[in-house]
Amino acid sequence: MTASGGLVVVGASAAGLAAAEGLRRGGYDSSITLVGGEPHLPYDRPPLSKQLLSSVWERERLQLRAPETYAELGIELRLGVRAKALDMAARRVRLADGEELAYTELVVGTGARARMLPGVEQLAGVHTLRTVEDALALRSALATRPHLVIVGGGFVGAEAAAVARGLGCEVTLVTDQHVPLADAVGTEVGSMLAEVHRERGVRMVTGSFVEEVIAKDGAAVGVRLADGRILDAQAVLVGIGAHPETGWLTGSGLSLHNGVDCDSMLRAGDGVWAAGDVASWPDPASGERLRIEHRTNATEQGMAVARNILAGPSATTFRTVPYVWSDQYDLKVQIYGRTRGADAVHLVHGSLKQRSFTVLYVRDGHVTAALGVGMIRPLRALRPLVAARAPWDQVRTSLPAA
């Protein structure tokens, strides 16, 4: 067992790395141990469904830091081993190999794992897209130009559809939403993006549930929809979201609902903090408890935890304007804020028809999000309105005529 305590970070990815690095660069002088269930140095996930899947990048390019950085920062790595349990009273983390790590402060950055359809984990030809291995397996499958059926109408599925079409695969995307991506961007922008996919040859099956994956000799050969239709497939990508990775914390005494429940400073318990996809916290701007699966949020929260550990009793509330992007074909979609729950969407710049525009999302009379396609600067100018939750009545009078 490590005798001295210090900082233990569980989850060697964007959030955990940001916390470990932020503490060391901020002057933390005790030991720092970064525990990662994957056997790899921390790497970036967004390119998995973009540059890595399309072979524009190779996996080395995904590394978040050069290998020598960890030793330079005095960060001890325990890779390829999962944390199994947390004893908060004794301030110890037990690893799968039996080792126990004592800590003074613990950061939970265990992220999320891809949801799978039940009963298909062992079937050849069924994919999820969360890890570098997942992406490389799907990339190999796409090289054989299969008919790819994508289950789920979110960003990851839409990005994979774009890449697969670029590689010449036949692609069908099945979603239970009536408009693909509507959950993420609303029906107006979702319809525009669906149209882009259709033009590029993606077949869209909307308002439909996949009831089962049909298998022959241990491999997927199609999917059956709830209405009885069968779609043949040589490869199936399940893109139906992710679960926060909290299983190892069961019984620890931490409050676990949709992720690890934190206070507004991202503290989850005595000496325990959480950051990134796994963390839920009361967002002071919206008054809602949020858990955000965005790359930028993972780094921001990891850095905020580092600052708060260093600040001791002067720790401060985590405040953010969430940011996410998605690349599909030649379109870059960028969003500040939260689009969900909006009751109106207003065009500000450009036109949806030309696929170059910004829109504002309004909920209960206040601006809650701004989305742009191909308009980086005008979109950035709208960010302060989102940050301030500006009243729409005031904003509308000051906007350029669209």
Ligand SMILES: Cc1cc2nc3c(=O)[nH]c(=O)nc-3n(C[C@H](O)[C@H](O)[C@H](O)COP(=O)(O)OP(=O)(O)OC[C@H]3O[C@@H](n4cnc5c(N)ncnc54)[C@H](O)[C@@H]3O)c2cc1C
């Ligand atoms: C394919 C894909 C594309 C994406 N594209 C975008 C995008 O375009 N824009 C955007 O904003 N976001 C995107 N995201 C989301 C973004 O990648 C995540 O928000 C970000 O990776 C979260 O970082 P994290 O450190 O919180 O968690 P993760 O990156 O999930 O890392 C958690 C780490 O903890 C490890 N772990 C889990 N349990 C244990 C345990 N018990 N013990 C030890 N280690 C454990 C996991 O193996 C993993 O390595 C994408 C995600 C995916 C999967």
